[in-house]
Amino acid sequence: MLQTIEAKEAVNEQRKRIHPHKFTLWVALGSIIMMFAGLTSAYVVKRDQPGWTTFPIPRAFWYSTAVILVSSLTVQMSLKAFKDREMMRYRNLLTFTGVLGIVFVLLQWAGFRQIWASGVTLRGSGGGQFLYIIAGLHAVHVLGGIVALLIMVVRAFAVRTRSYNSVPVELISTYWHFVDLLWIYLFIFFMFIN
Amino acid sequence: MSNEATVHGHPEVATTHDAQHDEHGEHHHHQSFITKYVFSMDHKMICKQFLITGIIWAIIGGLMSVLFRLQLGYPDAHFKFLEDILGSKWAKGGQIQPEFYYALVTMHGTILVFFVLTGGLSGTFANFLIPLQIGARDMASPMLNMLSYWFFFGASCVMFSSLFVETGPASGGWTSYPPLSALGDASEGSKTGMDLWIVAMALFVVSSLLGGLNYISTVLNMRTKGMSMTRLPLTIWALFFTAVLGVLSFPVLLSGFILLLFDRHGGTSFYLSDIFLASTGKALPNEGGSAILYQHLFWFLGHPEVYIIILPAMGLVSEVMSVNSRKPIFGYMAMVGSLFAIAILAFLVWAHHMFVTGLNPFLGSVFVLLTLLIAVPSAIKVFNWITTLWRGNIRFTPAMLFAIGFVSTFISGGLTGIFLGNSTLDIQLHDTYFVIAHFHIVMGVSGILGMFAGIYHWFPKMYGRYMNNTLAYIHFWVTLAGAYLIFWPMHYEGLAGMPRRYLDYSNWISFNQFGDLNRFISTVAMITFAVQLLFVFNFFYSIFKGRRVMTRNPWGATTLEWTAPIRPGHGNWPGEIPEVHRWPYDYAKDGRDFIPQTEPLGANESAH
Numbered sequence: 009m010l011q012t013i014e015a016k017e018a019v020n021e022q023r024k025r026i027h028p029h030k031f032t033l034w035v036a037l038g039s040i041i042m043m044f045a046g047l048t049s050a051y052v053v054k055r056d057q058p059g060w061t062t063f064p065i066p067r068a069f070w071y072s073t074a075v076i077l078v079s080s081l082t083v084q085m086s087l088k089a090f091k092d093r094e095m096m097r098y099r100n101l102l103t104f105t106g107v108l109g110i111v112f113v114l115l116q117w118a119g120f121r122q123i124w125a126s127g128v129t130l131r132g133s134g135g136g137q138f139l140y141i142i143a144g145l146h147a148v149h150v151l152g153g154i155v156a157l158l159i160m161v162v163r164a165f166a167v168r169t170r171s172y173n174s175v176p177v178e179l180i181s182t183y184w185h186f187v188d189l190l191w192i193y194l195f196i197f198f199m200f201i202n
Numbered sequence: 203m204s205n206e207a208t209v210h211g212h213p214e215v216a217t218t219h220d221a222q223h224d225e226h227g228e229h230h231h232h233q234s235f236i237t238k239y240v241f242s243m244d245h246k247m248i249c250k251q252f253l254i255t256g257i258i259w260a261i262i263g264g265l266m267s268v269l270f271r272l273q274l275g276y277p278d279a280h281f282k283f284l285e286d287i288l289g290s291k292w293a294k295g296g297q298i299q300p301e302f303y304y305a306l307v308t309m310h311g312t313i314l315v316f317f318v319l320t321g322g323l324s325g326t327f328a329n330f331l332i333p334l335q336i337g338a339r340d341m342a343s344p345m346l347n348m349l350s351y352w353f354f355f356g357a358s359c360v361m362f363s364s365l366f367v368e369t370g371p372a373s374g375g376w377t378s379y380p381p382l383s384a385l386g387d388a389s390e391g392s393k394t395g396m397d398l399w400i401v402a403m404a405l406f407v408v409s410s411l412l413g414g415l416n417y418i419s420t421v422l423n424m425r426t427k428g429m430s431m432t433r434l435p436l437t438i439w440a441l442f443f444t445a446v447l448g449v450l451s452f453p454v455l456l457s458g459f460i461l462l463l464f465d466r467h468g469g470t471s472f473y474l475s476d477i478f479l480a481s482t483g484k485a486l487p488n489e490g491g492s493a494i495l496y497q498h499l500f501w502f503l504g505h506p507e508v509y510i511i512i513l514p515a516m517g518l519v520s521e522v523m524s525v526n527s528r529k530p531i532f533g534y535m536a537m538v539g540s541l542f543a544i545a546i547l548a549f550l551v552w553a554h555h556m557f558v559t560g561l562n563p564f565l566g567s568v569f570v571l572l573t574l575l576i577a578v579p580s581a582i583k584v585f586n587w588i589t590t591l592w593r594g595n596i597r598f599t600p601a602m603l604f605a606i607g608f609v610s611t612f613i614s615g616g617l618t619g620i621f622l623g624n625s626t627l628d629i630q631l632h633d634t635y636f637v638i639a640h641f642h643i644v645m646g647v648s649g650i651l652g653m654f655a656g657i658y659h660w661f662p663k664m665y666g667r668y669m670n671n672t673l674a675y676i677h678f679w680v681t682l683a684g685a686y687l688i689f690w691p692m693h694y695e696g697l698a699g700m701p702r703r704y705l706d707y708s709n710w711i712s713f714n715q716f717g718d719l720n721r722f723i724s725t726v727a728m729i730t731f732a733v734q735l736l737f738v739f740n741f742f743y744s745i746f747k748g749r750r751v752m753t754r755n756p757w758g759a760t761t762l763e764w765t766a767p768i769r770p771g772h773g774n775w776p777g778e779i780p781e782v783h784r785w786p787y788d789y790a791k792d793g794r795d796f797i798p799q800t801e802p803l804g805a806n807e808s809a810h
Contacts, residue, residue, distance in 0.1 A: 028342035032419040035449060039411055043453035046502065050457070050495055054472075059490025130464065133471040133490045141464060 027175055030182070037186050040149065044142065044190065048197055051138045055201065061134030065199055066122035072115035073195055076150075079108035080188040087181045091174055098177075099164040105184065106157040109150055116147050139198060146194060150187050156180050241352075243344035244772040248351050249330035250664060253657070255358060256322020257738060260650075262362075263313035268731050270306045270705075273298040275724025277706040292370070301390045303705040304373035308391065309365065311376025312399070316406055317361065319511040319649045321354050324410075324448070327514055327656050328417045328441045330664065334763035335435050337426025337780055339773045342419040346412045353409035357402045364398035372399035375703070377504065380473035380496050384465040387482050397466070400459050407452045407459075414452075417445035426762070428782035432538075433799070435761050435786040436531060439538050440517025443545040444510050450549070451506040458499030465491070472496075494559055501552035508645050509548040512612075513541060515652020516583060519605040522659045523587055525759045526602035527594030528795060530787035533586040540579035547576050557625040558632045566625040573623035580616055584609060595790070599757075600674035601659035607682045608651040614686075615644025618693065633703070636696025639689045647685040654681075657741070662756050666769045667748030673740040677733055684730030691719050760798050761786050785810050 054060065086101030120140060128136030160180055163171075242248060272281065280296035287293075292302035329347065333340055341347045364371040373391025374382040378399065386393045421434070421442045434442075461472040471488035473496045478485045524531040531537060553561060553569040561569075587609045596602065618640040621627050631637060654677075661669050700713045707713040707720070755764040762782070766774050780800040784807075788797040792804070803809060 026423065028419045028423040031423055032342055032346070032415050035415050035418050036411070039415070039449045039453050042450050043457050046454035046457040046499060047461075050461070050472075050499060053498070054492065054495060057490070057492055059475075061490075130468045130470050131487070133474075133488075133492075137464075137470045137472065141460060141470075145460065 029175060029179060033179055033182055047142050061132055063123050063128045063136035063139060064126055066119040068115045068119035068122055069195060072112050075108050075112045075115060076188045076191055079105050080185050083181045083184045087177050090177045102164060103161050106154055106161060109154040113147050113150055116143060142194060146191055153184055153187055241348060243348045245329045245333050245340050245347060248347055249326050251351050252322060252325030252329060256318050259313050259317040263310050263318060264731050264734060266306045266310040268728055270303055271724040271727040273303060273705055275721040277708045300705055301370060301373060305370045305391050308373045308375055309371050315376060323514050323653050324444055325413060327518060331437050332417055332420050332441060334774060335438050335761050336429055337762050338420060338424035341416045342424055343416055346416050350409050350413035353405050357405035357409060360398055361402035364395045367394045369393040369395055371395040377500055380462060380493050381477055384462060384473055387479055400463055404456060404459060407456045410448050410452050414445040414448040417441060426779045426782055433782055433785045436520035436537050437517040439541055440513045443541050444513045447506040447510050447545055447548055451503040454499055455503035458496055497556050501555045505552040506548040509544055511645055511649045515608060515649050518652050518656035519608045522601045522605040522655045523590050524787055525757050526597045526599055527590055528789050529590055529594045530789055532589035536582050537586055540582040543579040547572060554623055557628040570623060570625050577620060584613055600671060600678055601655045603678045604651050604655035608648050608655060611643050611648045611651060615640060615648060619644060631696060633701055634696035635692040635700050635702060638702050639692035639696060643689050662751045663763055665745050666751050667744050669744040669748060670740050673736055677737045680733040681730060684726050687726040688723050691723055758796050760788055760796050762799055765800055
């Protein structure tokens with residue numbers, strides 16, 4: 009507790025344009041982008057080598073894409089609700105976003121199972137194997153977001169301390185939009201490069 | 203009660219305490235041993251944690267090099283005591299066994315590159331200097347900073363534990379190239395040891411990322427009033443670029459490791475293709491994989507990694523050199539520009555590690571050009587260091603000696619880089635002792651000399667005491683002479699074509715002429731290692747018994763950390779954070795020895 013107060017004070021007294029935690033998040037997003045850039049370039053390089061195999065895009069991925077798009081909308085609306093001090097609405101929208109996140113991960117899982125059922129297992133080194141890893145890592149990042157959302161939801165429902173500091177909500181919404189965009193990129197990548 | 207409130211409440215109390223070097227200083231809120239020394243969020247304590255962990259690793263890694271040098275220098279000798287210590291599996295009859303030899307060189311590389319010169323060097327000085335030199339109370343996120351250390355600690359524990367598994371630690375080289383690293387049946391070290399290696403490295407990457415994120419956002423967002431980017435000391439610039447390199451390249455390494463992990467345990471073949479394993483007499487089903495893919499992913503980190511090691515050393519040396527020459531650093535903007543150029547080029551040269559992998563020769567020539575381009579910013583830096591020394595009023599403190607030693611090794615190691623950067627010369631030199639000599643001098647020795655310069659220079663600020671100078675001078679001269687005597691002869695061995703990674707050359711007609719030379723190198727290596735223990739003694743002895751620092755600014759430096767109390771509490775400055783009015787290199791100006799950054803501009807001065 010002490011440290012957080014100190015950190016906040018340290019932040020407050022600094023001359024600042026952007027909140028350091030937000031800035032840190034942006035740098036972290038850059039770092040995550042590098043990870044997926046590395047993997048997708050490996051995919052591109054590998055694709056031109058002999059023995060490449062492809063995989064069918066499962067129907068579940070279309071649904072999951074729709075779900076994560078909607079969740080981006082809800083997280084944005086919850087941020088707006090928070091800023092308007094509509095706490096009830098904020099809590100509900102945040103919870104809903106978390107539920108959509110879980111649905112997204114489940115749909116990804118269903119998509120993996122569909123691909124698996126079509127005969128693409130971990131054996132080999134084609135598109136399917138890359139997909140399991142790349143989309144799997146993306147799902148891990150979404151799960152990280154869900155954990156953060158859960159913490160926020162628990163905090164929002166614990167009415168003891170009412171905080172109107174919007175930075176945490178902004179952080180989670182930025183991150184959530186990011187994993188959304190990242191999935192859109194990956195989905196388009198898999199569709200067109202496959 | 204927050205530290206800040208306390209400090210504002212009793213500024214005069216704080217000052218008195220400070221003058222008495224009170225352990226607690228202005229630090230009134232209650233901290234248990236656990237929150238102060240273990241799970242501390244104070245950047246200064248985290249710095250010390252990184253430093254001491256790094257020193258422990260350096261001793262372990264250094265000792266490993268002594269062991270394998272023992273083998274290389276005396277391949278026929280039987281050292282009974284080795285069998286007593288290491289057991290008959292690794293040192294049968296007192297001779298180091300091949301598997302153990304590979305494990306030693308692998309772990310020596312991993313430990314020194316990642317745990318000492320990345321975690322130990324960046325972790326120590328970024329944590330210590332960034333808040334203190336930019337005028338911040340702490341990092342942007344002290345919590346992430348603490349996590350960064352504890353991930354490093356976790357990585358260290360896993361890596362250390364891998365030394366004790368039955369099949370030994372990873373032994374496929376510090377680069378862990380597949381297929382060797384991907385197939386458990388390929389060698390002893392590719393079994394459990396390799397898994398632990400990957401887990402430890404994944405934890406290490408997380409630690410580096412958490413640290414790096416924090417360093418970047420602290421430098422960009424938490425500077426005190428008046429501290430514009432062009433008023434930052436070069437240490438901060440260097441640490442900043444280091445953090446950028448780490449944040450952009452470590453995730454790619456992690457991707458490579460994840461694919462490797464799946465090849466090991468998931469049955470995928472990202473890196474594996476058409477393999478017949480002699481050890482089991484079986485052909486593997488894996489098809490279509492590319493071992494070269496791993497090398498691309500690895501070296502996309504691996505090359506920036508060498509700059510992650512050398513840039514902090516460059517920054518520390520620039521600062522130490524300017525302070526102890528009593529002169530402004532020559533060409534401040536050129537120094538920043540060349541750091542920037544190196545940081546950019548770092549990402550564009552990775553394939554020069556892969557010239558002999560069957561890389562397209564045209565592509566190779568592009569990488570040759572880009573690699574040789576690095577000579578330009580490097581030469582600018584060397585020129586500026588030498589011109590900073592030129593006609594300076596030099597104080598040969600131990601830190602200064604190490605800084606000058608750094609410039610020396612950076613030049614001699616850098617020149618051989620020009621040889622190796624040529625894809626044609628590399629056909630002869632690849633995987634020879636020439637490469638070993640090159641990267642040890644330019645990265646290993648230079649990095650560690652820069653780190654020593656930093657430790658000797660900032661030790662008074664870290665612990666409020668001085669290190670012993672006599673021991674420091676002995677440490678410096680033996681280390682510098684030793685480093686050259688160890689690595690200089692290796693150039694000749696390498697030019698003659700002597701390959702690395704062999705444990706015994708005595709039956710090899712082409713290279714057994716170097717038997718005496720190898721013995722010489724091994725002897726010097728042992729002496730040099732012993733002298734490092736002198737440093738370790740000096741370091742720990744001085745923490746408790748060193749001469750006390752009695753003035754705030756013992757070196758007469760301009761930067762902000764020397765305006766803080768001798769033993770700063772959490773929050774660094776009692777009262778207001780100092781405001782900055784000038785750049786950090788106003789030495790020997792207007793008839794004055796130095797002008798601190800906090801001093802407002804005089805009537806006849808223009809802003810700078």
